[in-house]
Amino acid sequence: MEQAVQARLDRSRVLNDAGRQFALILEEAVLYYGVCDDEALAGQLDHLLGVSSLPNVSVGIIPFRARRTVWPLEAFYAFDDNLVAVETLTAEINVTAPGEVRTYLRAFAGLAGIAVRGAEARSRIAKARSALG
Template sequence: MSTDYQQAREALGLRLRELRFASPGGRLTGAELAERLGNGWTKSKVSKLENGRQTATVDELQAWSAAVGQPEACDALLAQLRGFESHIRSWRRQLAKGHRPVQEAITAEHDRTEVLTIWENVLVPGMLQTPEYARHVLTRHANLMQSPRDTEEAVRTRIRRQEGLYQPGRKYRIMMWEGAMRALVCPPSVLAAQLDRLVGVVGLDTLELGIIPFSASLKIYPANSFWIYDERRVVVEDWHAEMWLDDADSIATYLRVWNTLAESAVYGADAQNVINHARRALNPH
């Protein structure tokens, strides 16, 4: 968790404590507030929220402001929460209603983007996935995160996003590690069809597809995946959360990482050769 994020969470906790102290009926103790809030609330939870060791939900902020007799403070609390959660979006919160809302949020970002720069080290990017490959990826993620199952809706939303590949004026700079084409996150037959799809999109005028082969000499290690939207925002994926970064320094860093990785990539016919090699490895005989 970033220092800035933790500081913002602590600032929200401080504001919650101030509201508890300033309750119109008199200062409340943590235990008294927990009792007012009722089921699921304890003195320990109150303490964790006030000390920035736990992030409040929207419902919890609404309940808190009402319990301390200051419901008018809720809007400001929610604004504070949005301010730092816009940068680090936990999967637990994002997937509370399934994968479709997450896919829709990303689609909205895609729709306002002219140049999308992608680095993927472990999966074929969503912009190039077949429906069956996407179905396996989303199902595995839902299993891991124990989130509601809305796989088919999420797959449809993800695949609709690929219409951008055929829209004039769009540009997709997608670069992948060879390992992304060999990871059996799906049955071999599904991966084979996915690799055929990759071969088929090489040469689209909207797509610049680069592959870094296992044999390439690397100037930097191929770490976690990220997406750069028009050099105004970077989305970085990790196991606990997605980080949405819009500060100039972070964007410049990820662009520098992408450009450094790109020095080891191959394109065009050479990229097709790497894809075909991975395809043949699925059926060696």
């Protein structure tokens, strides 16, 4: 687990490239998942709080009680209009078929529509962080 967390943090360094724009959407529940010890989770939440303040990054949090317009999905990353990477339990699948990419982009738009951003998103992240003690 520690190696996976470190790999994600290493990949996230691209977020500091001011020439790129990023929009991240997370379910509020994942802020509380116990997939690592509290110290590691606190570090991840602190990192997310820091990233959320970058001018080229928009962090959206889908509240626990949000009215769903899109069914919860597997993790996916839309790089552009031509490539979506989907994480499954055993593999990362690169989706390039235009119709499938459009479906993921529509799903992202739907999820983004129910997410809170800015101060409200940071407040929810901070609340999860403070729950760790």
